[in-house]
Amino acid sequence: MKRIYLDYAATTPTHSDVFAAMEPYFGEKFGNPSSIHSFGRETRSAVEKAREQVAALISAKPEEIVFTSGGTESNNFALNGIAEINKTKGNHLITSRIEHPAVLEPCQHLEKQGFVVTYLPVDKDGLINSDDVKKAITDKTILVSIMMANNEIGVIEPIEEINRVIKDKLEKQGQKIYFHVDAVQAFGAIPIDVNKLGMDLLSCSGHKLYGPKGVGALYIRKGTRIAAFMRGGHQEKNRRASTENVPGLVGFGKACELALRELDSRVEHLTGLRDKLIKGLLDKIPETQLNGHPTRRLPNNVNVSVRYIEGESMLLNLDMEGIAASTGSACTSGTLDPSHVLLAIGLPHEIAHGSVRFTLGRLTTQEDIDHVLDVFPKIVEKLRAMSPLYKKGGK
Amino acid sequence: MKRIYLDYAATTPTHSDVFAAMEPYFGEKFGNPSSIHSFGRETRSAVEKAREQVAALISAKPEEIVFTSGGTESNNFALNGIAEINKTKGNHLITSRIEHPAVLEPCQHLEKQGFVVTYLPVDKDGLINSDDVKKAITDKTILVSIMMANNEIGVIEPIEEINRVIKDKLEKQGQKIYFHVDAVQAFGAIPIDVNKLGMDLLSCSGHKLYGPKGVGALYIRKGTRIAAFMRGGHQEKNRRASTENVPGLVGFGKACELALRELDSRVEHLTGLRDKLIKGLLDKIPETQLNGHPTRRLPNNVNVSVRYIEGESMLLNLDMEGIAASTGSACTSGTLDPSHVLLAIGLPHEIAHGSVRFTLGRLTTQEDIDHVLDVFPKIVEKLRAMSPLYKKGGK
Amino acid sequence: MASPYSEKVMDHFRNPRNVGEIANPDGIGKVGNPVCGDIMEMYIKVKDNVITDVKFKTFGCGAAIATSSMATELIKGKTIEEALNLTNKAVAEALDGLPPIKMHCSVLAEDAVKGAIDDYLKKTTGKGLPGWKPRNEEIHEHGH
Amino acid sequence: MASPYSEKVMDHFRNPRNVGEIANPDGIGKVGNPVCGDIMEMYIKVKDNVITDVKFKTFGCGAAIATSSMATELIKGKTIEEALNLTNKAVAEALDGLPPIKMHCSVLAEDAVKGAIDDYLKKTTGKGLPGWKPRNEEIHEHGH
């Protein structure tokens, strides 16, 4: 059976060019970049090249990029590092209810240490209102952390507007508030220019854009003071100790180079497929709704709620047909609550439990979409037939 | 020119079998282990197999292994995580003066947060005295962190004795003190049995034993409570969030499997070469001394101080001859102080500045050692000729 | 982080036994609630104290569907007393085990059976199962 | 984390110019100390206010050796006044730059030259360089 992967938001396959770039750095060019001998020098320059490639994708300077082990570390680093340095200035943080757990959990942990966190609501499309950010700011606010694009419903947040609100505070009242953006899903998927958008910190992760797993970066605008997250050696200018994951960083750099080159064509390709899938699902399956803003969303994200049936049982059926997707249902997460994101956009629990996310990628074809549109309605029918909530002939 | 790598303590080349094991997990089996579909299931089981392989090398249970991004993270995780959970019980930590910066720096950071840290001295061979540990324990002591083998001078510390001192405290006074061991250098290099040695936590890193860079593990004895270091998703049973570095973990597991199988022969091979190199250097170069205990040391570590000349200039000359080594001289580290380890064993600054570390590995041959013994004395002679400290004919 | 299900679970999920409703059931058990993401309805037909037919409808995850299906198989043809002895553990074991986070589904299945018998007893004797109420609320709280 | 040296630095390191001592020097500059890991000794021969010969001995890293070597080249054949104008920056520039953490080596080289001239002036005029003392102590503190 041909397998169709539609879970690119969870992770992506490493691009063959990326793998080819990494390969020599395992067995052949393996030196520790901190070593002064020839083995170290050749990997040092490879790491610095990767730093330039990552920086270029977001129009940053190479020295503004600190490598990490992934998006989670970048987020933990940003939040803890800014909070620690600025705790004498204030103890208030602002974030949103739809952030990734890698932002929410560090926030909750900071709350235990005496910080106060405001979790902003979103509208039914998943959008944060920059006015809400404005209203939430107090003279104790030191950090705002808002994601660029949501991992579940793909909605793209108004980062530039939010930044304006924050910078206003600096210009008018002289209050410096740091702005962190979790761009793990947006990075390489839509254009990002840190100078135009104005954030102070930005998180990204290699495995979401056809790079390897286990590497990421934190963009730290020049002049931003931040406490180190991992302490030890002098790597990353004392901002992130540990022997560099050289092949990983080389691969991450290459993935960024490819993303920059192919960005427009990827967006075009994916947007077409995305809209075809959305339309097909809503047309073919009654009582189905799209979650997240219909157009201000990632080019590859389709998230639908299918009434009367539950997400995991849809996923398992899709998997039996070789189709890999994801769900915001509680059943995959080890808790009984469905996705906090779907609840935040106002879905009732039973509808939130019945949602499926298809995320498309470079290798997704028209035929793949056609196949899903052929198979999925049958699965829905089968599951609805055994659902006590579903009364035939509409309810 | 043939290059000779003698800096295996800094990092090792990825073993070809390790690379072969990793390769399929980049582009082909790339699923996110948290996904329930087939792409996720195949990587989930690969991660669990790797966990078993890592556990087996130290006779631990698989569920006692938490994967990290390397030795530095494991150390930061252990120290912060135990301190945080136990801070109401006590605020005193004990470590040694010769720990890796990835232990010392987190300790210094904990001091800023109100913890008190005792840094135990070592004797001239680099050994910690378990009596000193005993004397240092107060009723506020919650954690002892001692490395298994030193990265610079290779000395192997009396972990079992230190553990006995700590366990005595529990048996006689009912005081639970956690024992963390940084085993980054010892892991895969000498036999380790966590049950025989008795520590509660143990750090290791993949790239020191022919595994990939950017992966490591923290062994956490069953029943040990520890605060998470990275927060976000539910990975590693909530103890370490972030999408798993699947190829990295697979490679790490394979490297452990190989190390377990080849441990005896590696030790034998290296011990012979090590002793040949030590003897050769001390015989051929006057006014040279071995640093670290002559026999209680890692099978692959040779650290010598060569009077009247400085470490980096030796390294650069060796590098010009294609030989890669390392130094405890300040000049490579960005500070002006020489290695804290060499100072701790009582070397005066100028002798500490003049030290070189050769660390041997699987691929090191008798010929390599012969070549070093041929080349290095000439380098020493050349540098001594330009040293103002060296008066010809011995001083 | 879902562990894969056993082959037995997947078999019952793929081909659930006894799906549907019974037109004039002698007892109906309805347990679970949409907030938790699991709802089971179990219909029984009883003759001479023996469960002669049983059907279910379930809204829920793979384990919820498989445990419902297995529970119906385990009580079909059994006496009321035998059916009351069915524990959630027995359902899980009959499925070759469930991932820990899915054990609540087996509890739901047991409760659906008990609920149907409770309903049957109420209808026939005027009194339900002594002291019985569904446990899912409880479990829901523990789940957090 | 050492950056690689420039080709010029490596050239002077590989083949240092003017290594050695001068038997009866007109001035000796000794700067640095073993604690910091850098010691430079510079010997000059002066005739008619011109530095006719210069030699050095250095204990130190690659940059220390290269800056010593370059400094001797830069002052050989120069007048005392010209030599006094030699700055550490000029030494570093002549070497096509030094990594930031190595700039102190160029300071040491400048100071070794000044020290040798100071010694020469003391011997010839009875007075040394006005207000001059080596800067390495200072720099040592900043390095921490």
Ligand SMILES: Cc1ncc(COP(=O)(O)O)c(C=O)c1O
């Ligand atoms: C929005 C967002 N933030 C953070 C992360 C965490 O990234 P990683 O898994 O690389 O740690 C993810 C992906 O899982 C994500 O989608």
Ligand SMILES: Cc1ncc(COP(=O)(O)O)c(C=O)c1O
């Ligand atoms: C003893 C010791 N601890 C910790 C580390 C840090 O390991 P890593 O570089 O994998 O973070 C090292 C190696 O650099 C080490 O030798």
